[in-house]
Amino acid sequence: MSRRGFVGLVLLTAPAAVLAACTASPSPAPTTSSPTGGGGTTGAPSAPGPRPEVVRSFGPNGTHWPAHTPWLGDENVAVTEVDCDWEAISEAIAAVTPEQAAAGVHIKIRPGTLPGGGSSSGSAGVLADIGSADWAQNVLVSPLEGRGSVTIDDEARLVGVHGVTFARLDGVVILMTNCTRSAWAHSKMTYGFRMAASYGETTRECGAYEIVMADAKADIVDPFGYASGEGSLITDCVWEGCYGAPVFRPSGADDHVDSLQMYGTGSYRGLTLRDTAVFGSLNCALQLGGVADDDPYKGSSPFATLDHTLLTSQATAIQVRYPTPDGADTPKMAQAINGIGEPQHLYANDSLIFGSMHRSSWAVVSNCKVSSEGALENNAIQDGKWTYDADMADWGAEEFDELAPIPTDEYLASVWT
Incomplete structure (x- = not known):
């Protein structure tokens, strides 16, 4: 768990009186590297018109929007x-x-x-x-x-x-705590976006729609988070049309860095990634965490669902789009997913996974390709199968640019109109 993950977990479980006095531990100043150039672009006010029909994608295209x-x-x-x-x-x-x-x-x-x-x-x-x-x-x-x-x-x-x-509001990091039925849409974040349940409350139907962190960084902080504090529950939440660049660990640090981490001492489940592209940080793109034996919500709903989503290891991210920043470690493994989540409560359809997965057990998998042959043995499925495609290991920038366009400021201005 990264230092952010540890600090956040402690704070999520602290009493209210203690929380008022707590601050996050400082982290080294991040360095950024973008796959392409491009300065900030201001969009024009939205023209009147009907809501667009959703176009399936791996990342933002301007059509993902909360139905409510x-x-x-x-x-x-x-x-x-x-x-x-x-x-x-x-x-x-x-x-x-x-x-x-x-x-x-x-x-x-x-x-x-x-x-x-x-x-x-x-x-x-x-x-x-x-x-x-x-x-x-x-x-x-x-x-x-x-x-x-x-x-x-x-x-x-x-x-x-x-x-x-909230829409078209760019920021640095946004944390939405106990924000049931709220959403953030069509926005670029410098360092990340997180959802959490705390203070013994239940959070449902929190949404991230086309939230973009476009630039790779050398840092120790997990950019995306899905967390629950002691006695709390977060569930039935969606990340749709989102995009996450990798975070590289600075040389000399020993933090465990994930791109999107599920974690906490409370109950967390019901996370859906849809039409989303997440490039792996040092440890993985998606950290599933796990479920305690005494979790009162164990087995009550799908734990996590990949719906037309692209996940890569950091090794793949380096190969196809994001060079290692100066002063950063290179990955020693090529892992796209870590953690076991809840066995037989994981679902995936129409997704691409570039890299290995920690040993896990899935309920239903449909039309999903993997680059690691180990998935056939290590990631059991009750219904369906993984399709191993050895050619995925040779994919490069051209294939990824066609599949998941780089969300430059110019690209975002063209789709967020």
Whole structure:
């Protein structure tokens, strides 16, 4: 587990009084390396028009959007303009009635920069205890003048925000804690995005739609997280159309770095990765963790599902797209998935896995190709099979560019219109 994983786990299980005094351990300043150049691009305000039909992909293409949220270009909703200020945004959300939410509400933020405040489990929420998971539709919050006109300048945490979708709001790191039925969409994050349940609560239906971390880094922090603190449950959440670049461990460090880690002392399950591409960090792309024998939710739902998703080891990431940054370790193994999750409660369909998998037992696997022949022996299936494709080991940049386009700022501006 990385230092972030350890610190986050401790904080998630700490009493509320202790949390107020806790801060995350500092980490070395990351160095970044992008597969291509390109500066920031500000998008135009969304043109009116119908919600696009979903086009299956490995990563963002502008069509993945929460079904319970009005589309950005929907003209048949009530619009409220607010200053670029968290208090103003909070007041606007708090003023929404169930009837208004059902008819559609779009809160548009005037240009500016929103402060962060930290994304550890001890950080105060920039927004807290607002909204409703019972609203017929989510309230939409986005920049008035399009992506890039409003940014978040530091890591930020939301706590207990329900029934709200934030879109086209780029940030550093976002942690959504106890944010049932909320979502974040069509946004680029510098260092990561995380969902968590804490303080003994249950979090359901939290969503990440086309969340992108495009640049590789040398760092000790897992960029994506799915976590639960003691006595809490996080379940039935989705990452759809997302993209994650690898994190390389700095030379001399001994941290265990995953791209997306499931973890915690509480119950975590029900994670779906759909139309998503995750390139492996030092240890793996997806860390499944495991289930305690006394977990009260053991066997209650699918533990994890790969639905048309691409996962790679770090070795593959280096081979096809991301050169090792200066001063970073090179991987000693080529692992795409680590952890056992919950045996016979893992599902996969229409997915590609480049690299090995830790020994695990799957319920149903359909139309999935693997580059590691070891999957046929080490990753048992109750129904279906893995298809071993030896040619996948020879794939290069050209094949990956066609399958999962590099989400440069220019590319994102072209699809997030």
